[in-house]
Amino acid sequence: MNIKSSETKSIRSMFQKCLVVVAACCISSCSTDETQTVATFTNLVMEDNFDVEGAPDSSLWSYDIGTGVNGWGNQELQYYTDRPENVKAENGVLLITARQESFENSQYTSARLLTKDKFEQQYGRFEARIRLPYGQGIWPAFWMLGADIDENPWPGAGEIDIMEYRGQNPTVLIGTVHGPGYSAGESISKEYILENDRFDTGFHVFGIEWGPEYINFYVDDVLYNQITPDDVPGTWVFNKPFYILMNLAVGGTFVGSPNAETEFPQTMLVDYVRVYEN
Numbered sequence: 001m002n003i004k005s006s007e008t009k010s011i012r013s014m015f016q017k018c019l020v021v022v023a024a025c026c027i028s029s030c031s032t033d034e035t036q037t038v039a040t041f042t043n044l045v046m047e048d049n050f051d052v053e054g055a056p057d058s059s060l061w062s063y064d065i066g067t068g069v070n071g072w073g074n075q076e077l078q079y080y081t082d083r084p085e086n087v088k089a090e091n092g093v094l095l096i097t098a099r100q101e102s103f104e105n106s107q108y109t110s111a112r113l114l115t116k117d118k119f120e121q122q123y124g125r126f127e128a129r130i131r132l133p134y135g136q137g138i139w140p141a142f143w144m145l146g147a148d149i150d151e152n153p154w155p156g157a158g159e160i161d162i163m164e165y166r167g168q169n170p171t172v173l174i175g176t177v178h179g180p181g182y183s184a185g186e187s188i189s190k191e192y193i194l195e196n197d198r199f200d201t202g203f204h205v206f207g208i209e210w211g212p213e214y215i216n217f218y219v220d221d222v223l224y225n226q227i228t229p230d231d232v233p234g235t236w237v238f239n240k241p242f243y244i245l246m247n248l249a250v251g252g253t254f255v256g257s258p259n260a261e262t263e264f265p266q267t268m269l270v271d272y273v274r275v276y277e278n
Contacts, residue, residue, distance in 0.1 A: 077251035112247035127207030137258030138167025181234020
């Protein structure tokens with residue numbers, strides 16, 4: 001992890017390009033939401049480029065281990081580990097790998113990383129550049145949970161799914177929020193369809209810009225959805241610190257089980273994770 005007080009020239013260039021594109025998009029009313037808010041979070045406060053080979057930075061990342069209760073609540077099939085076979089940094093990229101193998105009474109292994117108690121922030125721009133895996137039953141995600149989840153169990157703590165994706169639909173991803181009164185099948189979400197391309201053939205930037213009264217979802221330079229307190233049928237719980245998670249699940253209610261055509265191993269490649277504030 002690198003905590004920086006100022007951005008590098010390349011980061012400034014990237015961010016300025018993004019702002020220009022988003023501003024042009026809003027001016028030309030490319031969104032159906034005329035009241036859409038675009039934040040300009042410019043102060044880089046957390047960055048991990050995974051430049052150190054081996055295990056991810058332990059000052060930033062920890063792991064969920066095992067199967068959780070009832071497959072982490074989603075009937076998932078994998079056993080999460082911290083083994084290098086499932087998670088490691090190599091050649092400047094974090095590799096989260098799902099494998100088909102017998103391990104601790106499970107038939108699959110993978111990894112789930114989180115910044116709980118190590119990096120938590122209220123509001124800002126959260127983004128990661130990722131190349132996704134593919135195949136029936138493959139479920140990668142880049143997401144966030146309310147930091148008070150131990151005292152305020154899900155969905156009361158809130159959840160922001162910056163990116164989740166069904167491996168059998170490699171051109172479609174989903175951005176979602178969960179909270180009290182709008183969780184699981186009643187969550188508030190929107191799909192983004194990648195035209196003339198697939199998410200498993202190259203890297204894409206997935207992110208949110210989050211302020212007191214909105215969460216904006218984007219892919220690369222495309223701002224495709226905004227969720228506000230008026231859009232949720234319950235309490236707006238996105239007014240406190242959240243922490244980051246990245247994982248690669250196998251099976252579960254969201255994607256179904258792998259089939260005979262699902263190839264293993266499957267790997268989620270993460271080029272960087274960055275967080276900005278004002």
